[in-house]
Amino acid sequence: MRTFAIGDIHGGLRALLQVLNKIEVTDKDTLIFVGDYVDGWSESAQVIEFLLSLSEKINCIFIKGNHDVWCENWLREEDVNPTWYMHGGKETIDSYDGFSMEEKKQHLLFFENMPLYHLDEQNRLFLHAGYTSMYGVEKEIFKENFYFDRTLWEMALVANHKIDEDSPFYPKRIQHYKEIFIGHTPTTNFGKTKPINALNIWNIDTGAAFKGKITAMNIDTKEFVQSDNLPDLYPNEKGRNK
Template identity: 70%
Template sequence: MRTFAIGDIHGGLKALIQLLNKMEIKDDDTLIFVGDYVDGWSESAQVIQFLIELSQKINCIFIKGNHDVWCEEWLRNDDVNPIWYMHGGKETMDSYVGFSEDKKKEHLKFFESMPLFYIDDKKRLFVHAGFTSMHGVEKEVFKASLYFDRTLWEMALIMDESIEKDSTIYPNRLKHYSEIYIGHTPTINFKVDEPMHAANVWNIDTGAAFTGKLSGININTKAIFQSDNLPALYPNEKGRNKV
């Protein structure tokens, strides 16, 4: 059986379908999504509907991202976070035109059911952004760190690769897990259009919200799969504004 981790989709249904086709997904595969399914391109509601239906066919794990938190709040009580509205929320709200109230309630339940992290039987952690507790995600006091923190990735980037994991100076945050898979911080910020690896952290957000691609990685073989650049798939749209 194969397990894939998939980066931030941000309303790019065309990219998601293209990526799954390139992966040649089978019924016994597992897909672990690291969050941010909405906000960006014009098909956020359609992405959620597609994922709900996909999860009825194969094993899927959906981690919650910060954009998903905002969308969930809007679906629950029409709360329009102004930061969300400016950074993809408007496009997501537009994508729900034509969706019935019952369908919106179904999507709300989908968001509400998402965990903030997942740890598999090989101590591989999947989380949207990162965490700050030296004791690991389960001891994280500030839950919003799980979908907003960037310091974990920043720390991994500046680490000396020669430091062994059993060393006393190896960061305690990283010692808890064999590997950590994150999204949230686009690799195109570092002029890289593929998933990046630093220490034991894999960043698989390759900027699908902006000018980049949607990426997936086989977590056992480390084979990488990617869609086309999102602007090529949505030539008449601009994508999300950068924060």
């Protein structure tokens, strides 16, 4: 049995299919997605439709990202958040052209049922962005931090160069977990096209929303596969490279 963590997708169905083919996924595997399934490339609705079908055959855990929250609100209330619209929402709305009301209701239910984080039997934490409570995710007051916070990752990057796990200054909020897997902040922001490890945190968002790739990582071995760069798979689109 293998478990893979899969980074941000942002409507890039072609890239998602590439990584699933590369890992040769089977019904004995578990797939943990860290959120942001929509917004960016032209196949957001198609990504959700595919994931619904995939979850009927393979054990999947779908964590909610900030873009998923925006899409969920739109599906429920037809509320077009201006920030969302400018950051991939338009492409997501367009991708739903031709989908029936019943199909949209199924997608809404899919979003509504997504957890904000997942903790496995080995005390490994999976979430989209971060949290701020020094007591861990169960004590987090502001639930929006699970899909918006960047301070967890920023703290890890800074501390990674200065302390080791035996230091009394090792950040308390991450001591609760064996490992943490996140997305949300593209590694391409730091000039890296591959996942980045800082302290006990793995960032597997490798910039699929922009000019990067989708990544799937085996959480035990840390081996990973990646798609092609998304602009190469969608040559007539700009994604969020606007």
